[in-house]
Amino acid sequence: MPRLDVDGLDVVHLQCHLGTDTLSLARLGARVTGLDLSGDAIAAAQDLAARAGTDVEYVVSDVYSSVDVLGPARFDLVYTGIGALCWLPSIDRWAQTVAGLLRPGGRLFVRDAHPVLLASLGMVVGEEHPDRSQQSWITAPGRATPALELPYFEQPEPLHWNDTSTYTGGDEAVAAPLSVEWNHGLGEIVTAVLDAGLEVTGLHEHDSVPWDALPGLMTYDPATGECRLTDRPERLPASFTLTARLTPRA
Numbered sequence: 001m002p003r004l005d006v007d008g009l010d011v012v013h014l015q016c017h018l019g020t021d022t023l024s025l026a027r028l029g030a031r032v033t034g035l036d037l038s039g040d041a042i043a044a045a046q047d048l049a050a051r052a053g054t055d056v057e058y059v060v061s062d063v064y065s066s067v068d069v070l071g072p073a074r075f076d077l078v079y080t081g082i083g084a085l086c087w088l089p090s091i092d093r094w095a096q097t098v099a100g101l102l103r104p105g106g107r108l109f110v111r112d113a114h115p116v117l118l119a120s121l122g123m124v125v126g127e128e129h130p131d132r133s134q135q136s137w138i139t140a141p142g143r144a145t146p147a148l149e150l151p152y153f154e155q156p157e158p159l160h161w162n163d164t165s166t167y168t169g170g171d172e173a174v175a176a177p178l179s180v181e182w183n184h185g186l187g188e189i190v191t192a193v194l195d196a197g198l199e200v201t202g203l204h205e206h207d208s209v210p211w212d213a214l215p216g217l218m219t220y221d222p223a224t225g226e227c228r229l230t231d232r233p234e235r236l237p238a239s240f241t242l243t244a245r246l247t248p249r250a
């Protein structure tokens with residue numbers, strides 16, 4: 001995993017939600033702006049930062065309006081991820097926004113769910129696969145496995161979900177259970193970043209993700225705070241880290 005020294009940098013954390021990573025970036029010495037669409041999330045993030053005695057600027061805004069709201073070419077680093085890109089309809093527009101926020105030479109750091117994970121659902125295998133006698137990898141009938149059931153590539157129409165449970169793990173039913181999501185293929189993400197004028201400096205795929213993304217199929221590792229497939233985790237890219245740098249104009 002790439003390491004970043006953020007001391008003294010102007011950093012914007014896009015889709016910061018409750019601002020826990022925003023706070024960590026500030027504690028590492030960055031001047032940080034946290035941005036999120038949700039006024040409630042920003043209010044909670046402001047409260048957390050005040051109680052921690054940490055100086056963070058918070059802004060309520062759509063990612064796509066952030067260059068207008070924050071100003072162009074203002075940041076040394078755009079940091080985002082951990083459940084961020086799937087809420088945005090256009091990865092091209094997102095990458096253009098990132099480029100607009102960065103100073104020449106400024107960097108992007110994303111760690112987010114892998115699009116293969118986001119295209120997968122846990123399913124129970126119904127029939128014996130004819131190749132299982134040759135390949136012990138193939139899941140036996142009656143056992144659950146991740147299956148590619150949802151779009152991998154970006155689609156114009158979102159997936160609609162109606163789910164009252166909250167990913168924070170709390171018991172309360174959420175007041176607005178309808179949500180929409182878009183997946184973006186890894187090639188689409190990299191190409192969008194390149195087309196926006198950034199140079200890709202790193203791309204790492206990981207077999208783990210910091211939440212239980214496939215309930216019943218993943219095991220939590222308290223040492224890392226990450227979940228990975230319990231059975232044959234080498235089958236699934238669960239998250240990725242992408243780093244890039246805005247090419248200074250000649």
Ligand SMILES: C[S@@+](CC[C@H](N)C(=O)[O-])C[C@H]1O[C@@H](n2cnc3c(N)ncnc32)[C@H](O)[C@@H]1O
Nearest residue numbers: 015016017036037038061062063081082083087
């Ligand atoms: C899963 S949370 C991100 C969590 C965050 N990365 C963290 O580690 O705490 C997704 C966040 O994206 C925000 N969001 C969704 N669509 C957005 C948009 N178009 N512009 C800005 N924020 C958005 C939501 O309000 C939510 O706070």
